[in-house]
Amino acid sequence: MSAPAAIPASRRGPIARALGRFVTNRMALLGLTVFIVILMAILSYPLWWAYTPNQIDLRALNKGPSASHWFGTDGVGRDVFARLMQGGRISLLVAVTSVAVSLVIGFLVGAVSSFSGRVVDGAIMRLVDLAMTLPPVILLLVLASIVGTGIVPTIAVISLLSWPVLSRMVRARLLELRERDFVVAARGMGAGMGHLLFRHGLPNCIDILVVYATLQIANAILLEAGLSFLGLGIAPPEASWGNMLNAARSTSVLEQYVWQWMFPGGALVTTVLAINFVGDGLRDAFDPRSDLQ
Amino acid sequence: MEEPLLSVRGLTKHFKPAGFSRGAVVRALEDVSFDVPRGKVVGLVGESGSGKTTIGRSVLRLVEPTSGEVRFNGIDLTKLSAAEMRRQRKSMQYIFQDPFASLSPRMTIGQILTEGLEIQRVGTRQERTQRAKAALEAVDLPADAFERYAHEFSGGQRQRIGIARSLALEPQLIVADEPASALDVSIQAQIVNLLRDLQIRLGLTMLFISHDLAVVEYICDTVIVLYLGRIMELAPSEQLYADPRHPYTRALLSAIPNPDPTKCRTRQILKGDIPSPANPPSGCVFRTRCPYAVERCAGVVPPLEEVSPGHFKACIRHEVSG
Ligand SMILES: Nc1ncnc2c1ncn2[C@@H]1O[C@H](COP(=O)(O)OP(=O)(O)OP(=O)(O)O)[C@@H](O)[C@H]1O
Ligand code: SF4
Ligand SMILES: [Mg+2]
Numbered sequence: 001m002s003a004p005a006a007i008p009a010s011r012r013g014p015i016a017r018a019l020g021r022f023v024t025n026r027m028a029l030l031g032l033t034v035f036i037v038i039l040m041a042i043l044s045y046p047l048w049w050a051y052t053p054n055q056i057d058l059r060a061l062n063k064g065p066s067a068s069h070w071f072g073t074d075g076v077g078r079d080v081f082a083r084l085m086q087g088g089r090i091s092l093l094v095a096v097t098s099v100a101v102s103l104v105i106g107f108l109v110g111a112v113s114s115f116s117g118r119v120v121d122g123a124i125m126r127l128v129d130l131a132m133t134l135p136p137v138i139l140l141l142v143l144a145s146i147v148g149t150g151i152v153p154t155i156a157v158i159s160l161l162s163w164p165v166l167s168r169m170v171r172a173r174l175l176e177l178r179e180r181d182f183v184v185a186a187r188g189m190g191a192g193m194g195h196l197l198f199r200h201g202l203p204n205c206i207d208i209l210v211v212y213a214t215l216q217i218a219n220a221i222l223l224e225a226g227l228s229f230l231g232l233g234i235a236p237p238e239a240s241w242g243n244m245l246n247a248a249r250s251t252s253v254l255e256q257y258v259w260q261w262m263f264p265g266g267a268l269v270t271t272v273l274a275i276n277f278v279g280d281g282l283r284d285a286f287d288p289r290s291d292l293q
Numbered sequence: 294m295e296e297p298l299l300s301v302r303g304l305t306k307h308f309k310p311a312g313f314s315r316g317a318v319v320r321a322l323e324d325v326s327f328d329v330p331r332g333k334v335v336g337l338v339g340e341s342g343s344g345k346t347t348i349g350r351s352v353l354r355l356v357e358p359t360s361g362e363v364r365f366n367g368i369d370l371t372k373l374s375a376a377e378m379r380r381q382r383k384s385m386q387y388i389f390q391d392p393f394a395s396l397s398p399r400m401t402i403g404q405i406l407t408e409g410l411e412i413q414r415v416g417t418r419q420e421r422t423q424r425a426k427a428a429l430e431a432v433d434l435p436a437d438a439f440e441r442y443a444h445e446f447s448g449g450q451r452q453r454i455g456i457a458r459s460l461a462l463e464p465q466l467i468v469a470d471e472p473a474s475a476l477d478v479s480i481q482a483q484i485v486n487l488l489r490d491l492q493i494r495l496g497l498t499m500l501f502i503s504h505d506l507a508v509v510e511y512i513c514d515t516v517i518v519l520y521l522g523r524i525m526e527l528a529p530s531e532q533l534y535a536d537p538r539h540p541y542t543r544a545l546l547s548a549i550p551n552p553d554p555t556k557c558r559t560r561q562i563l564k565g566d567i568p569s570p571a572n573p574p575s576g577c578v579f580r581t582r583c584p585y586a587v588e589r590c591a592g593v594v595p596p597l598e599e600v601s602p603g604h605f606k607a608c609i610r611h612e613v614s615g
Contacts, residue, residue, distance in 0.1 A: 181395035189409035190382035
């Protein structure tokens, strides 16, 4: 089964065991591979690609894919491949940052809620309920029209929209944890709030956080694309996958210059799918029931 | 006389129903008073739900008592601020009933054993490791357990780890909450013997909780019999077994099979179930199951009276309980 040098599964910690299960999941590994390839390309493209995203070539307007412009050019003669790579940077930057922000907010709100008294906890949870029941699209539009367009406002809008779900899960986990004997033991040894939260709370929420973060990154990429498509996210000339689709939405472009929307759309779908496979794989790997086998 | 290490007075705990629901208050403990002298073992026995765990946890303020005093080294713990209480916790440790729930699945045994020392900022990292290893040795576990996780160990070994964790801080008082009852019968004696040895060797003071009178007889100097959150009888160990005064204690003892046929006690079976602590009987809480109950028993709560030096019972019918 495993190499003789490997530590037997039973000797490893719970996270190592979960990762051990993850690497046996084919779809998840495929997703991870695709995502890494996309990520590497996005990060390194200036080193090996001749064009920059905002470089205008008036002799090559709306040109189809060719040896020099792999993915063709757009209406003002910019290279679609370069814009796709740059757009990927922006989309991923927005997604990763907003998920990181919502992870911190979600965890802290859940933590505060779980150890405060009935009144504060109740108030926070009603707020979370409210945030969760509001139709996300409307909330998104209202927030976006208040804070405006650009990278930072887009990150803010997406973060604000996504933390409530997480804080609810974290709160539920921490409330359950609080009654567990090993946490009572830590209290009995004199542990303060910081120790309880970061030595017991955080490690025992790691599965929730990892799975949430992965799936939420895919979600955030889509949210960013949606916002930018509506003209409320990343504003041109800065490229993002969403505003590339927005730029290509006229009927003539849709029909005649297929490469202008097909490649950003394809990149979006491929990336989101790949991340979702990784997320599903992580969720299965961290499922407590799989430890029993 | 020397001041006892632990002195509990009028300890009362009422659990309020959770949330905004209007369920009844659970009267888990009602006016419980007892002492635990230094270097002695006091046993707490009672059926399930009698409040043993609640006493053990209230004493260490892992549960906030509703009222009453818990004096430890003369300091009333219930009056301490959170920070002062955290400092006191170094000197008092709890051993849990369930060795599977009491060890974190995400920490190595080394991390579990040094956790308390780290919290209390004892020594350097090396000194902490050394003390944890010494504790591991004291409970007869190999030193290579240090790098492993709890799930690799059996119930008995895990309970040894739990005991080692409580020893690592070198506490004065240990509350052991049914430390053997979740284990295989074949392992139970090992764990109880280990605790007994450690208690003698380290001069520990211990509050030993059990529902098994036979175990308590072996390990305890004094035994407290609880029923529905109240003390029924409190006596030195030998006296309680030789000369039980309270009808409840007698019933409990008669349920233990006696190996000596000449001293065969008449077996009394308690009728009925324990009433709910949410709605305890008036007067003597035991009266619904007591074979000697009379009308008077419903009227007054029997006070804990001294029948001989150090031997107390809470029963008003002296003609039957002597
Ligand atoms: N957190 C709580 N909230 C409400 N009621 C509680 C709580 N903890 C204990 N109780 C109640 O208090 C009573 C005493 O419980 P306790 O756990 O102290 O009993 P015990 O003697 O330790 O029983 P066991 O032998 O089953 O461990 C029980 O009726 C129990 O239901
Ligand atoms: S007081 Fe009455 S009911 Fe209670 S134990 Fe004594 S005789 Fe029984
Ligand atoms: Mg108990």
